[in-house]
Amino acid sequence: MAKVLIIGAGVAGASAALALDEAGWDVVVVDKARRPGGRCATRRLSVDPASPWFDYGAQYFTARDPAFRVRVERDLASRVLARWSPAVCMAEQGRNGWQLTASPDDRERLIGPDGLNHWVRYLFEQADIDVRCGQGVRRLQRTTQGWRADLGEHGYFNADAVVLTAPAVQAATLLGDYAGALPALANADDALSPCHSLVVAAPALAECQAIFVKDGPLSWCADNSHKAGQTRTNARLWTLHAGPEFSAARLEDTPESIAATLTREFADITGLQARQMRLVRTHRWRYARPGPAATALDMRCQAALNDRLVLAGDWLAGGRVEGAWLSGAAAAAQLG
Numbered sequence: 112m113a114k115v116l117i118i119g120a121g122v123a124g125a126s127a128a129l130a131l132d133e134a135g136w137d138v139v140v141v142d143k144a145r146r147p148g149g150r151c152a153t154r155r156l157s158v159d160p161a162s163p164w165f166d167y168g169a170q171y172f173t174a175r176d177p178a179f180r181v182r183v184e185r186d187l188a189s190r191v192l193a194r195w196s197p198a199v200c201m202a203e204q205g206r207n208g209w210q211l212t213a214s215p216d217d218r219e220r221l222i223g224p225d226g227l228n229h230w231v232r233y234l235f236e237q238a239d240i241d242v243r244c245g246q247g248v249r250r251l252q253r254t255t256q257g258w259r260a261d262l263g264e265h266g267y268f269n270a271d272a273v274v275l276t277a278p279a280v281q282a283a284t285l286l287g288d289y290a291g292a293l294p295a296l297a298n299a300d301d302a303l304s305p306c307h308s309l310v311v312a313a314p315a316l317a318e319c320q321a322i323f324v325k326d327g328p329l330s331w332c333a334d335n336s337h338k339a340g341q342t343r344t345n346a347r348l349w350t351l352h353a354g355p356e357f358s359a360a361r362l363e364d365t366p367e368s369i370a371a372t373l374t375r376e377f378a379d380i381t382g383l384q385a386r387q388m389r390l391v392r393t394h395r396w397r398y399a400r401p402g403p404a405a406t407a408l409d410m411r412c413q414a415a416l417n418d419r420l421v422l423a424g425d426w427l428a429g430g431r432v433e434g435a436w437l438s439g440a441a442a443a444a445q446l447g
């Protein structure tokens with residue numbers, strides 16, 4: 112049985128793994144993180160499995176592609192996905208400060224009732240895929256037989272084929288000189304832009320559970336306690352995401368200074384007092400969402416087929432969870 116190594120246990124890795132497993136490959140997935148999910152990142156407040164959770168990466172996703180919809184319908188039926196219908200508002204700067212206006216839409220928003228990360232883990236588990244977390248690839252080298260991945264203290268892994276789903280900059284680093292053979296990596300630095308993410312305990316708002324912010328350091332605020340399946344708690348957990356310009360300009364700022372700016376703006380937008388908020392978590396996503404180069408790419412995946420290497424990931428497919436899924440599926444189709 113031919114062996115394929117999938118680097119990255121995010122949505123693209125899951126999609127590729129399921130399709131290649133189905134096609135009869137011997138599939139092994141490695142990820143440098145402690146658990147699968149990648150940017151579909153969920154944490155609980157404490158180790159108590161009943162404690163409230165929050166999504167601090169992807170917030171929800173949409174599904175339009177017919178093939179992706181088949182997966183989504185199945186997972187909705189299994190209740191590992193749910194529909195989320197928050198009251199959505201738009202925050203805009205007016206003459207007298209921030210204005211919050213209802214911004215209703217009929218978009219179907221999909222979430223994991225126990226967080227988006229739970230869904231990605233389910234994808235691997237239900238197909239019994241061999242996922243090895245805490246194993247980062249340091250170097251990927253072409254050999255006469257196929258590929259050799261240097262896993263540091265975990266030794267070497269030899270495979271007939273590789274699907275590489277790491278963000279572009281990280282993929283280029285792993286490949287070294289070989290990256291020059293893959294045009295998609297030519298502008299790797301601009302493929303994904305950063306995002307500062309913050310989680311604060313703060314009261315619920317009567318009129319909205321999700322806020323799109325126009326022209327501010329913030330771009331998105333969401334009340335996690337409103338997501339399906341959440342237990343009601345006094346401490347509502349809001350996820351706040353900064354916009355790409357602010358995140359890039361303040362990339363190296365301290366978490367404290369980022370938190371101060373974003374919570375102040377959240378308070379200004381919502382009318383909440385600073386004393387009503389408690390900082391729970393800060394996170395800097397260095398590679399978060401498609402940057403200028405990714406928009407131009409939109410090729411789903413890029414293969415060096417003679418060498419049985421395929422690059423995949425959201426940055427090759429317009430970004431977002433759906434893009435990542437379609438990219439992983441396209442990569443699997445390339446290997447056949």
Ligand SMILES: Cc1cc2nc3c(=O)[nH]c(=O)nc-3n(C[C@H](O)[C@H](O)[C@H](O)COP(=O)(O)OP(=O)(O)OC[C@H]3O[C@@H](n4cnc5c(N)ncnc54)[C@H](O)[C@@H]3O)c2cc1C
Nearest residue numbers: 119121122123143149150169170248277424425431432435
């Ligand atoms: C703050 C934020 C908000 C977002 N909001 C939304 C949203 O609301 N809706 C939406 O659809 N999308 C959203 N996204 C985008 C969405 O999360 C991504 O499109 C999707 O999760 C990308 O999946 P992926 O598998 O392509 O990449 P990733 O999830 O990044 O997976 C790549 C994996 O590769 C691993 N890796 C990297 N290098 C190595 C290495 N050397 N060795 C081993 N493993 C390695 C990483 O640890 C990671 O797990 C958001 C993203 C962020 C960060």
